[in-house]
Amino acid sequence: MAETTNYMIAGxxxxxxxxxxxxxxxxxxxxxxxxDLDVLQDMEKKxx
Amino acid sequence: xxxxxxxLNVLDWVSLVLFVIATGMVFFYAPTEAIxxxxxxxxxxxxxxxxxxxxxxxxxxxxxxxxxxxxxLKWDNASLAAVExxxxxFAVAIVMGSIWARPSWGTYWTWEPRLTxxxxxxxxxxxxxxxxxxxxxxxxxxxFSAVYTILGCISVPITxxxxxxxxTIHPVVIGNADxxxxxxxxxxxxxxxxxxxxVVTFSVIFVALLWHRIxxxxxxxxxxxxxxxxxx
Numbered sequence: 001m002a003e004t005t006n007y008m009i010a011g012x013x014x015x016x017x018x019x020x021x022x023x024x025x026x027x028x029x030x031x032x033x034x035x036d037l038d039v040l041q042d043m044e045k046k047x048x
Numbered sequence: 049x050x051x052x053x054x055x056l057n058v059l060d061w062v063s064l065v066l067f068v069i070a071t072g073m074v075f076f077y078a079p080t081e082a083i084x085x086x087x088x089x090x091x092x093x094x095x096x097x098x099x100x101x102x103x104x105x106x107x108x109x110x111x112x113x114x115x116x117x118x119x120x121l122k123w124d125n126a127s128l129a130a131v132e133x134x135x136x137x138f139a140v141a142i143v144m145g146s147i148w149a150r151p152s153w154g155t156y157w158t159w160e161p162r163l164t165x166x167x168x169x170x171x172x173x174x175x176x177x178x179x180x181x182x183x184x185x186x187x188x189x190x191x192f193s194a195v196y197t198i199l200g201c202i203s204v205p206i207t208x209x210x211x212x213x214x215x216t217i218h219p220v221v222i223g224n225a226d227x228x229x230x231x232x233x234x235x236x237x238x239x240x241x242x243x244x245x246x247v248v249t250f251s252v253i254f255v256a257l258l259w260h261r262i263x264x265x266x267x268x269x270x271x272x273x274x275x276x277x278x279x280x
């Protein structure tokens with residue numbers, strides 16, 4: 001049997017980076033949009 | 049953002065539990081393949097991520113049809129969400145496959161039919177995101193995107209059947225393998241169960257992510273509308 005453990009680890013590192021990276025991007029974008037929404041809603045209240 | 053629906057909460061937890069079980073099966077239930085050794089364990093999530101990638105591209109095409117039939121921008125949001133998620137999963141599948149190929153084929157990359165069609169599919173949808181950014185009018189962008197995703201769908205079955213139509217070194221795990229295939233293996237029942245469980249798990253994860261991404265798109269629309277309202 002070939003010794004290929006390092007390749008397996010590399011494969012799952014790539015997988016983890018892809019998944020965690022995407023989840024993180026979703027969270028950060030949602031947080032940024034919520035902040036924008038709060039600011040805009042405050043501005044709207046002040047205008048009214 | 050609207051309150052997170054209870055069903056989405058349930059879906060998140062189900063996804064997490066399924067993912068933990070699938071990971072456990074990959075590392076502790078599926079046997080080590082006799083010739084390739086440990087790297088064969090990459091195969092389970094490689095297949096599952098590739099499946100989700102192609103599934104999402106088809107979902108995007110269906111959402112495109114939904115938009116053309118209704119002119120409702122919610123379909124455009126769904127289509128964009130599906131493409132974005134699929135691009136990530138499909139890119140991960142391609143890189144994982146490439147890592148598996150190194151000890152199996154002796155090279156990270158070769159322009160054989162499956163790798164070539166998969167790369168073309170990935171590029172088609174990467175271009176979709178870039179082209180969307182060039183269109184400012186939401187209606188026009190949605191119409192253009194809908195037609196693009198419907199046409200883009202053609203690449204999905206071509207990618208899927210490429211290893212069955214052409215002589216290739218990419219193994220066909222389910223069905224008859226070409227004599228030229230390298231790195232193919234006979235799946236034991238435990239291997240097959242692990243693969244199928246991973247595919248189901250990633251399909252559930254895809255649905256959960258799609259729902260989250262659609263909600264993000266709705267929030268972005270809300271912010272944009274408020275911004276336009278205040279600018280007037």
